[in-house]
């Protein structure tokens with residue numbers, strides 16, 4: 105199938121914004137120790153390096169020998185369905201879990217053994233918002249600043265700045281328990297930024313938010329990225345990864361199935377025509393009939409009454425479409441060819457059904 109694999113240590117530049125750092129050839133790639141020394145001196149290349157990282161719970165391997173790197177300043181997404189191991193990976197990288205095998209470094213320090221040095225330089229937005237319900241918005245921020253050792257006079261200034269940025273100024277004296285889900289998420293992110301971290305971990309930042317709140321939060325994440333903050337986020341929204349991330353790794357059952365820029369991953373389906381067909385109304389048997397006629401192609405149903413055929417011979421696909429329509433009594437109202445989406449790439453790479461990624465989260 106030939107997806108464009110990015111082997112560990114590969115210095116390919118996959119960013120949308122072009123090269124940020126001069127690249128070495130793979131043979132010149134410095135050893136982990138040397139890179140870490142460079143990082144500590146402030147000459148950044150890799151903000152995160154992970155090699156063979158593994159976490160097992162009894163007989164369940166939640167994270168299974170994963171390896172990847174994230175550049176300083178990069179907006180990196182770990183994409184995967186429920187239970188893929190995304191949260192476990194963040195917990196390993198932020199020192200909350202001991203790995204069963206493998207190693208990782210964050211901003212040049214080994215985790216978890218050197219986590220104390222890392223803590224002050226990173227911000228963490230956990231999967232579930234962790235604000236103090238009884239404290240007001242501003243009190244939550246000031247408290248977080250104190251925890252992170254931000255000097256007293258800076259604390260107030262920074263908290264005021266963040267309530268403005270996160271559009272919480274009107275509610276700054278409200279207790280956190282009275283905030284909407286979107287505001288609470290915004291406050292959680294703001295708290296993680298009180299100490300101006302160089303690297304921000306966000307676990308499913310927009311899960312459970314409405315469209316407007318999710319868009320606002322994505323804008324803020326992009327703003328941080330423009331300021332040079334390294335962002336590591338997890339998501340199960342393919343579109344979110346496509347919109348935001350310069351590079352993604354797709355995690356499936358604890359393993360990295362693919363990594364690269366969204367554009368590169370989409371290339372995994374390049375050359376493969378995508379044909380979309382719209383039916384007058386959904387016909388349950390249509391997809392089944394179609395896939396039986398087209399064993400070499402992938403059929404997906406992104407919406408009721410809409411089917412996509414990825415790959416295979418287009419002439420054969422069209423013939424099959426009309427035969428299936430006759431057989432099942434379906435009425436075709438439109439047939440289009442499409443550019444591959446990240447969803448199709450994901451399907452092709454992982455072999456997982458589209459519904460697995462469509463699962464909504466409410467927390």
Ligand SMILES: Nc1ncnc2c1ncn2[C@@H]1O[C@H](COP(=O)(O)OP(=O)(O)OP(=O)(O)O)[C@@H](O)[C@H]1O
Nearest residue numbers: 161164166184185186187188189190191192193340
């Ligand atoms: N403390 C634990 N004990 C046992 N199994 C665990 C524990 N924590 C996580 N797991 C299992 O590890 C696997 C990965 O879980 P994880 O929470 O990392 O997935 P995720 O990708 O974050 O999923 P989601 O999208 O639902 O948040 C799951 O099968 C989960 O049940």
Ligand SMILES: [Mg+2]
Nearest residue numbers: 190191192231
């Ligand atoms: Mg999770």
